[in-house]
Amino acid sequence: MRKLNVAFVPGLVLLLVSLFTWGYQLKSGLIVTGMRNPFSWGLYIATFAFFVGIAAGGLIVSSSVYLFNLEQLKPFTRIASLSAFASIMAAAVVILPDLGRVDRIYNLLLHPNFRSPLIWDVIVVSAYTVLTFLSVYFQLLPDWKKEGRGFLNGWTRKLSQEEVESISARWSRRVAMVGLPVAILIHTITALIFATQASRGWWYTAVLPPDFIAVAVASGTALVLVIALLVAGKEGFNQYAGAFNTLARITAGALAVHFFFVAMDILIHWWWGSPEALSTLGLVFKRYGPVYLVEIALPALVMVYFFSEKGGRSAGSLLLGCALLFTGVFAHRLMLMFPAFNQFPLSLSLPGMEVEGWNYPIAVGEFKAGAPVFAGSWPYVPTLFEVAVDLLPFGLALLIITLMVGWYNFLPDKR
């Protein structure tokens, strides 16, 4: 547990660095990012999808424990809920620097357009934040009662310890029941933000929401596994070895499902072979091939390793596996953007013009001496500033997790 306390410092540093650079971005505008008109969503939105996935996975794990009575994983429900809460907070916060006018965010409440998948996402992400908070809260109540601390728990003062424990058990279960569908919804709807857009061939597929869920289960479970390993420490590893192994296998299984969806998606695009689909695949396999390799190879390696007999023998190997997995999943989120925005939507074949597969260039959005005014493709790379601002959710999640783990007991002894 002490290990995690140390992580509090880097968490705080990340948060301060990002807040400072975000302030600079507010002053200068989004010109400090690598985004321009032809490539208008980048690292921030990719990071958002990354954290939403992890958040969904967290509660999927803790809810499944309650719903399906997975005894073995029961000690981890608190950690799973905390991981979900921290991740959804991180996801929500990374949207803010992406907004050009974050000062007008109240318009989401004043003038919601219920046809926009973004509004659906605002609703489910808010609901999920409340639910994950409640999930952590109800699970910690008995401890707080016993130790005479905690917050928002004045109402438990008159109750006996047994009463608080039964309330905690009952409400944890209830929150878990509601939480599971909402957990699935947040990632479904985040996928729908992209999957509804026929203008971007790379996104416009019904396999995107189920695939997002598969990745969510894999990466969300992995974060639960990481936190549990660190909290249990070397001394506790043998005690929970079986549970760790189960989590690793859940991750591997979810990855297998994910690879199946990916294969179907690619195969269908390739088989019909429309020029648009082929040029998207060209972007995926050629221009962005190295990123795609990271996206596929690392998780594939992790999947095989976690399925194998050897996998899960030691804390070190599990942590390494999870680190590789997160890298792969993050690359996966970035790859949501590259082939989508660099396949320009307006390729033309007009009768009488005999032109095919030609993309209409887009005004870049900035005048730069020597650089083109109109671009047929924008080589988006996040700027250093953008990367610094993007540390915001990582800092916040790290801070929430380390503070909570430091203050309260997230790995109760087996009863």
Place this chain on the structure above:
Amino acid sequence: MKLGMVIDLDRCIGCRTCAVVCKEHNSQPPGTWWNRVFTPGSKEHQIPLAKDGEAQMYFLPVSCQMCENAPCEKVCPVGATYTDEQGRVLVDYERCIGCRYCMAACPYGVRQFNWEDARKAKEKAGYMPGYDYGYPFEHRDKRGRLVYTPDRPKGIVEKCTFCVQYTDKGDPPICVQACPAGARFFGDLDDPRSEVSRLVRQRQALRLKEELGTKPKVFYLPPTGPRK
């Protein structure tokens, strides 16, 4: 009333006058173009394309297609993009939160973001200090929504409005007024006797990316004869 535009590609000479007057009249900052003209198939504008041993060259102007089934309007979380009673797709510059979902949704790539302060952008591009351009007044719709203002604030999305400040007075958009080849027509598509309705009916008018079902209100008359 449903305002629409017809562009005759036989007449377009690719001079980009429409792009320039649009930029000037609507005070677009450097790097921002609501209206662009290109030579389809060619990497450079005004460079002919070799096809079957012959050179060919056509031009295609593209600005906001004013879709009836507008994805940008549907995705806008705060309803900043809307279609007014005359069929113009407009952006409320006071409501936009700058999420840029509309830019991801638009199949025509016509939406432009204010990545930085317009004045600063002009300065950086080396525009003469004191040189100002564009319709100088704010323009609001009937409900008071801000749909035109010179130097839009940074952090919001903008695009062609069919020159709402002129069309509200009954004048055509500036690209229609200024086209030296008379390639652009503007009017009410709901009125069967209007010039645009007649052209759409009588010529083989087509719309860009028809297969997406966005139903644009900008129509193109494809070139009829070969051009060398």
